[in-house]
Amino acid sequence: MTSTALFAEISALAGDPARASMLHALMDGRALTAGELSRVAGVTPQTTSGHLARLATAGLVSVEQQGRHRYHRLATPSIARMLESIMRVAADLAPVRRRLSVGPRDASLRLARTCYDHLAGTLGVALADALAEQGHVELGPDAGIVTEGGIAFLRQLGVAIDRPSKSRRIACRPCLDWSERRAHLAGSIGAALCARSFEAGWVRRLDGTRAVAITPKGRHVFAERFGAVLP
Amino acid sequence: MTSTALFAEISALAGDPARASMLHALMDGRALTAGELSRVAGVTPQTTSGHLARLATAGLVSVEQQGRHRYHRLATPSIARMLESIMRVAADLAPVRRRLSVGPRDASLRLARTCYDHLAGTLGVALADALAEQGHVELGPDAGIVTEGGIAFLRQLGVAIDRPSKSRRIACRPCLDWSERRAHLAGSIGAALCARSFEAGWVRRLDGTRAVAITPKGRHVFAERFGAVLP
DNA sequence: ACGATGCTACGGTCGCCTCCGAAGCATCGC
DNA sequence: GCGATGCTTCGGAGGCGACCGTAGCATCGT
Numbered sequence: 001m002t003s004t005a006l007f008a009e010i011s012a013l014a015g016d017p018a019r020a021s022m023l024h025a026l027m028d029g030r031a032l033t034a035g036e037l038s039r040v041a042g043v044t045p046q047t048t049s050g051h052l053a054r055l056a057t058a059g060l061v062s063v064e065q066q067g068r069h070r071y072h073r074l075a076t077p078s079i080a081r082m083l084e085s086i087m088r089v090a091a092d093l094a095p096v097r098r099r100l101s102v103g104p105r106d107a108s109l110r111l112a113r114t115c116y117d118h119l120a121g122t123l124g125v126a127l128a129d130a131l132a133e134q135g136h137v138e139l140g141p142d143a144g145i146v147t148e149g150g151i152a153f154l155r156q157l158g159v160a161i162d163r164p165s166k167s168r169r170i171a172c173r174p175c176l177d178w179s180e181r182r183a184h185l186a187g188s189i190g191a192a193l194c195a196r197s198f199e200a201g202w203v204r205r206l207d208g209t210r211a212v213a214i215t216p217k218g219r220h221v222f223a224e225r226f227g228a229v230l231p
Numbered sequence: 232m233t234s235t236a237l238f239a240e241i242s243a244l245a246g247d248p249a250r251a252s253m254l255h256a257l258m259d260g261r262a263l264t265a266g267e268l269s270r271v272a273g274v275t276p277q278t279t280s281g282h283l284a285r286l287a288t289a290g291l292v293s294v295e296q297q298g299r300h301r302y303h304r305l306a307t308p309s310i311a312r313m314l315e316s317i318m319r320v321a322a323d324l325a326p327v328r329r330r331l332s333v334g335p336r337d338a339s340l341r342l343a344r345t346c347y348d349h350l351a352g353t354l355g356v357a358l359a360d361a362l363a364e365q366g367h368v369e370l371g372p373d374a375g376i377v378t379e380g381g382i383a384f385l386r387q388l389g390v391a392i393d394r395p396s397k398s399r400r401i402a403c404r405p406c407l408d409w410s411e412r413r414a415h416l417a418g419s420i421g422a423a424l425c426a427r428s429f430e431a432g433w434v435r436r437l438d439g440t441r442a443v444a445i446t447p448k449g450r451h452v453f454a455e456r457f458g459a460v461l462p
Numbered sequence: 463a464c465g466a467t468g469c470t471a472c473g474g475t476c477g478c479c480t481c482c483g484a485a486g487c488a489t490c491g492c
Numbered sequence: 493g494c495g496a497t498g499c500t501t502c503g504g505a506g507g508c509g510a511c512c513g514t515a516g517c518a519t520c521g522t
Contacts, residue, residue: 003409004252006321012246016480020239034499047481049500059324068489068498082320085313090237092309093290142418143374143402171374171402178234187373247510265469278511280470299468299519 013058014086018043019051023060023074027083028114028210031064031071080116084175091178108211110179111231112203115210118190119197120177122231123214123222127193128174128184130228139174139183146170146189154189157225159196162188244289245317249274250282254291254305254314259345259441262295262302311347315406322409339442341410342462343434346441349421350428351408353462354445354453358424359405359415361459370405370414377401377420385420388456390427393419 014020018041025032025040032040038048052072055061062075074080112123119127131137136150146154146161151170154161163170173187185193197203202218205211214222214230222228245251249272256263256271263271269279283303286292293306305311343354350358362368367381377385377392382401385392394401404418416424428434433449436442445453445461453459 003318003321003325004255005248006325007255007317008246008248008251010246010317010321010324011242011244011251013242015239015241015243015246017236017239018480020242021235024235024238035497038499043480044482045499046483046501050480053500060320070499076320076323078316078320078323082313082316085309085316086238086241087234089291089307089309089313090234090241092307093241094234094237138400138402140402142404142420143376145374145376145400145402169369169376171369171371171376173373189373249510266467269469274510275512276469277471277513281510284470301469 009058010060010082013055013060014083016051017041018047019055022048022051022055022072023083025210026061026072026074027080027116029074029080029116031073033069033071035069037072074116077116084115084177087178088176091176091181094178108206108213109209112212112214113210114194114205114212115175115177115184115186118175118184118186118194119203119212120175120184121179123203123212123228124177124184124190125180125182126228126230127222127226128182130222130226131185134227137172137185137189144172144174144183144185146172154193157196157221158200159192161192240289241291241313244286244291245314247282248272249278250286253279253282253286253303256441257292257303257305258311258314258347260305260311260347262304264300264302266300268303305347308347315346315408318409319407322407322412325409339437339444340440343443343445344441345425345436345443346406346408346415346417349406349415349417349425350434350443351406351415352410354434354443354459355408355415355421356411356413357459357461358453358457359413361453361457362416365458368403368416368420375403375405375414375416377403385424388427388452389431390423392423 014023021041022037025037034048034052035045037052038045041048052061056063059075060079061072064071110121112119112121114120118124128139131150132139136147136153138145138147151161151163161170170189172185172189174183175186176183197218201215202221203212203214206213219230222230245254252272253268256268265279265283266276268283269276272279283292287294290306291310292303295302341352343350343352345351349355359370362381363370367378367384369376369378382392382394392401401420403416403420405414406417406421407414428449432446433452434443434445437444450461453461
């Protein structure tokens with residue numbers, strides 16, 4: 001198995017529309033059953049089973065059996081990053097092609113959603129902008145930095161931040177997504193902020209999708225404490 | 232054209248072994264002719280032509296005609312990052328599968344090579360380690376920071392660094408690659424360091440591959456100035 | 463002008479892979 | 493126990509796409 005062949009195999013696995021839909025659905029970091037993924041992909045359960053078997057043996061998804069359900073999730077965070085980067089290219093290429101479908105079904109996704117382990121969409125960008133505006137983070141072209149004040153600010157709001165032992169500073173990863181085409185906070189900081197948002201009830205998951213709803217409490221916190229401008 | 236369909240299309244384009252080889256070869260950021268790519272992929276010119284046409288119309292590669300040659304390159308840096316992230320997943324998955332081929336042909340690639348616009352391989356990792364050791368950069372799990380001393384140090388060596396206007400600090404992007412499985416410097420800093428290395432004759436490109444050779448002068452500079460430990 | 467080189471267009475073959483229907487196995491609820 | 497649910501395996505039909513041979517067009521060197 002040469003390096004290129006494995007590369008092609010992984011890409012080909014992501015290159016089927018049905019499997020792409022499933023991987024897309026798993027991008028929020030949750031574990032979904034084969035039946036749910038079947039409905040998402042729009043194919044019959046037996047076809048889905050075959051797809052999931054291939055994804056599992058390749059190591060892209062991990063399977064966990066619970067009773068008569070089999071829960072599938074992305075095997076590693078690096079796979080989520082890979083899917084992210086492909087979506088990024090797709091967003092770059094979309095204007096050249098036809099316009100992306102912007103139906104009402106996408107509206108809630110555009111406003112706020114999870115991107116594997118962090119918040120994305122208008123909300124994610126607004127939070128990143130607000131944190132930068134207040135001097136809590138500094139966002140560069142390749143990466144970002146959480147300032148001393150930012151660490152204190154986030155800790156005060158209950159966001160669990162692990163400070164690296166050696167460094168006094170914390171670097172964070174920006175993530176460009178398809179809807180806003182702007183940077184939002186990813187990496188461990190983004191994950192901690194997202195986890196805290198769910199824990200504190202600032203956002204809650206919407207039905208069975210990647211979309212999240214901003215609660216009244218969350219809207220207040222995001223506006224008053226973070227200084228984020230939300231539509 | 233819905234978002235998922237475009238995602239699948241891009242993945243499928245990268246999912247063919249012949250096209251994967253071509254994209255792999257283009258990862259060093261240079262522009263290659265159809266004939267070169269044909270030899271790399273191991274297929275006939277007419278098959279190559281078809282593949283390149285599909286890659287070009289999709290927008291993954293851009294074409295530039297010069298005489299009777301047609302030069303192809305990756306259309307955007309985001310595409311290089313996408314390929315990088317797929318290679319990263321492939322490297323993660325490789326131990327589970329069979330061992331990667333580590334023939335003598337790969338030896339020079341493992342020692343030093345370009346990764347689109349920055350240096351990778353043992354050299355890339357050694358430079359990153361040395362810069363971190365000397366306190367010129369601080370590498371975190373998600374991103375890194377170039378310190379004030381690091382900026383001065385790199386400028387002194389002729390590395391062109393654009394300091395962002397607003398921030399006093401420069402964040403940089405780490406890149407994990409398949410051979411070392413360790414972080415090396417990517418992003419604008421990595422690109423500047425790589426460009427300077429070619430310009431100053433510290434490294435030179437090896438025949439027609441991604442591999443680069445470390446010149447005697449380069450070996451001296453990397454060891455004495457950077458403090459990098461090279462085999 | 464002439465052949466050589468680099469690349470592309472067309473037509474046909476072949477193989478892989480996606481998909482579903484039918485059937486089988488495990489688990490859950492009653 | 494017994495049916496219902498969730499998922500998988502098997503088998504076959506269908507279609508897409510990769511590949512090459514042949515042929516044609518543009519460009520370069522002499």
